[in-house]
Amino acid sequence: MPKTQPNLFAFPGVDALAPALRSYIIQSQNAGVSRHGVFKVAVSGGSLPKTLAAALLAPPTGPDDVVDFSKWQIFFADERAVPLDHADSNYALLKAELLDKIPDADGRPTVHPIDTAHLDDIQELADQYEKTLVSSFASRDSVRLPLFDLLLLGCGPDGHTCSLFPGHPLLRESDAWVAPIEDSPKDPPRRITLTLPVVTHAVRIAFVATGGGKKDIMKQIFDSNNGLPCALVNEAAGDRVSWFVDEPAVEGVNFPRRAYL
């Protein structure tokens, strides 16, 4: 069977990107709720939460344009081994940008942060977060991998996603669902992350990349077999992957854009 290609949706700027991302997330939400009554989504940190807020906090444009946060179970695609109110915490970032601003009428999501009792032992921190997934997705004996309805991911300027970094041995992890990393090349060095098999198993995977600072790495990601973590997700998940980017991020990228309909 021929390999499928990721979808590349490019917009003039975040103002145009945000409504399309919103519509894509709502479709994923509705599909998840139809499948199992809830929407299981994992989110990244970095620049993503701000764009997510622009998409999800906008007023609805009609009866089908409803974000029902009461059905959301939010997990973290990666997290830094810091307290939940630390400036480096992905949870703190999501809380400040999005969670604290959700209007009461949109419902409250169930949020699954890391257990900060284990910050001194990141293997334990990762194991405990894996147990959180196990209790939400059924036991490891019954499912080989957790099936997220949607992953909302960022792409670092080096091609990393989650806390999966280029050339790092963690890219070969094939057993754990959640793994610790102690030597992240980007600060802070101690983190936990979903592993590549979990990422590529998701029903849908959306990357959001904006700004001219991403254009060089975007050329590499869409150019060749280079083993960059974002490229590995593209290769393994094909058309289950959608990229929401602005034009500056894909200037010079030689890959067909799709219109978002």
Ligand SMILES: O=C1O[C@H](COP(=O)(O)O)[C@@H](O)[C@H](O)[C@H]1O
């Ligand atoms: O360290 C991280 O960086 C990536 C990318 O961040 P961005 O600011 O370039 O969008 C992010 O996706 C990840 O969650 C975070 O821990």
